[in-house]
Amino acid sequence: MGASGRLGGRCRSYKACEFARAVNATALDEGDLMYIVVYGLGYVGLTAAACLAKGGHKVLGVDLSDEKVAAVNRGVSPIAEPGIEAAFSEARQSNLLRATHDPSAELAEADMAMVCVGTPSSADGTHDLSYIAEVTRQIASAVKPDRPRPLTVVYRSTIRPGTIDDLVLPIFRGILGDTVDAAVEVVYNPEFLRESTAMKDYFNPPKIVVGTGDGKPSSTMEALYEGIDAPRFNTRFREAEITKFVDNSWHAVKVGFANEIGRLCVRLGIDAGIVSRIFLSDTKLNVSAYYLRPGGAFGGSCLPKDVRALQHLAGEAGINAAIVDSVLRSNDAHKHFAFDLCTRDLTPGARVLVVGLAFKSDSDDLRESPNLDLVSRLVRAGYEVSVYDPSIVPERLMGQNLGYAYANLPSLRELLVDREQAERDSYDLLVDANGQGGALNVRARQIVNLHSL
Numbered sequence: 001m002g003a004s005g006r007l008g009g010r011c012r013s014y015k016a017c018e019f020a021r022a023v024n025a026t027a028l029d030e031g032d033l034m035y036i037v038v039y040g041l042g043y044v045g046l047t048a049a050a051c052l053a054k055g056g057h058k059v060l061g062v063d064l065s066d067e068k069v070a071a072v073n074r075g076v077s078p079i080a081e082p083g084i085e086a087a088f089s090e091a092r093q094s095n096l097l098r099a100t101h102d103p104s105a106e107l108a109e110a111d112m113a114m115v116c117v118g119t120p121s122s123a124d125g126t127h128d129l130s131y132i133a134e135v136t137r138q139i140a141s142a143v144k145p146d147r148p149r150p151l152t153v154v155y156r157s158t159i160r161p162g163t164i165d166d167l168v169l170p171i172f173r174g175i176l177g178d179t180v181d182a183a184v185e186v187v188y189n190p191e192f193l194r195e196s197t198a199m200k201d202y203f204n205p206p207k208i209v210v211g212t213g214d215g216k217p218s219s220t221m222e223a224l225y226e227g228i229d230a231p232r233f234n235t236r237f238r239e240a241e242i243t244k245f246v247d248n249s250w251h252a253v254k255v256g257f258a259n260e261i262g263r264l265c266v267r268l269g270i271d272a273g274i275v276s277r278i279f280l281s282d283t284k285l286n287v288s289a290y291y292l293r294p295g296g297a298f299g300g301s302c303l304p305k306d307v308r309a310l311q312h313l314a315g316e317a318g319i320n321a322a323i324v325d326s327v328l329r330s331n332d333a334h335k336h337f338a339f340d341l342c343t344r345d346l347t348p349g350a351r352v353l354v355v356g357l358a359f360k361s362d363s364d365d366l367r368e369s370p371n372l373d374l375v376s377r378l379v380r381a382g383y384e385v386s387v388y389d390p391s392i393v394p395e396r397l398m399g400q401n402l403g404y405a406y407a408n409l410p411s412l413r414e415l416l417v418d419r420e421q422a423e424r425d426s427y428d429l430l431v432d433a434n435g436q437g438g439a440l441n442v443r444a445r446q447i448v449n450l451h452s453l
């Protein structure tokens with residue numbers, strides 16, 4: 001999709017073909033033309049409607065608002081967004097876009113229903129899902145199971161994990177009963193557009209995520225996105241549903257962190273712009289995938305020490321740096337989580353082998369190592385603990401490293417085993433703390449991988 005000229009495209013339904021012929025449409029280079037009903041004409045729905053029509057699909061927009069429906073039917077965009085006004089007027093001229101309050105009678109002809117209604121914040125901060133429920137009921141009541149193929153119902157609104165399984169599917173099943181699979185195919189496909197570049201983003205998304213019941217691709221969604229170049233992920237509903245929460249929270253953390261550093265610099269008479277340019281130039285460690293994956297807590301001789309010092313610097317300067325302030329607490333919470341994960345199924349006195357003691361593999365730095373903290377907690381909790389880490393040679397530990405190790409784990413020397421012993425004994429639990437557990441041939445009833453959650 002993405003080309004505005006259309007030649008020889010395949011029409012999925014009679015109505016879509018009829019429209020394509022009526023406008024003497026040069027069809028898409030590849031892909032199917034569809035008849036798509038878009039519920040909710042806000043920023044997301046209007047952008048989708050404009051871009052789908054631009055791609056040659058026939059689109060019916062649906063909204064409760066009289067003004068929005070009337071504006072779309074006049075070929076006028078109800079929102080300001082670069083490119084959208086022209087796309088609307090083109091789409092109206094070629095009869096590829098209309099709007100209505102009630103699309104029930106049209107659903108039989110449609111190939112796809114795209115749900116883009118709002119999910120505003122409720123008083124307690126959760127998303128209000130009542131519009132999602134309402135539109136789902138409308139679709140379920142209007143769609144008929146005697147269709148040549150199920151109506152693909154695509155949810156694009158941001159919804160909490162579990163919404164499709166626990167709210168949407170029960171509504172469809174409640175109304176359609178045993179005919180549900182013949183009537184609808186439910187898909188979750190989060191929207192990643194940014195207002196002000198929404199149309200560009202639609203055709204050049206950072207990624208395409210499609211959630212389905214079994215995590216397998218949907219052929220209709222594959223056809224919809226044919227020709228769009230972006231990384232694709234087919235997942236179950238929940239992984240797809242949480243994506244937007246993760247992305248938007250991360251974007252917010254980026255803004256918040258940059259501003260904390262910015263105001264600290266301003267207060268200290270440091271040029272925040274220069275600091276930012278230096279920071280952003282580092283695409284190996286700073287602005288990269290490095291460090292950004294769920295696994296072990298951070299530790300070692302630098303990160304905890306320097307975060308603490310930055311906190312102190314901000315405090316001295318009278319700067320509220322709430323994000324920086326929360327980082328060490330967050331790391332401690334992760335250490336508690338790791339301990340709980342390891343011990344939740346363990347019987348008292350169980351035999352545990354921890355692979356990895358230093359803060360990362362191929363290092364013997366034990367200072368503030370979260371793995372050493374874990375071993376220490378396991379020992380104090382009464383488990384029979386052995387540790388395998390070929391980088392640790394007790395006789396070679398010195399200075400602060402030695403001091404930290406023996407202050408926090410006095411029995412270090414007795415706990416260490418070599419590979420031969422680790423592989424000879426059997427354990428109730430193997431804790432892979434540094435990613436090297438897989439290389440060992442260890443007999444363990446249970447394995448917990450802390451290196452990669």
Ligand code: NAD
Nearest residue numbers: 040041042043044062063064116117118119131157158191
């Ligand atoms: P919006 O509030 O601008 O528009 C929602 C529209 O849905 C409104 O026009 C409303 O009248 C309509 N609506 C509500 N109930 C309806 C019903 N029963 N039938 C038909 N129409 C109905 O919302 P938006 O900004 O377009 O966002 C929609 C969803 O997409 C939200 O979940 C949002 O979080 C998500 N999202 C938004 C953006 C963005 O940049 N705005 C980006 C990605 C995802």
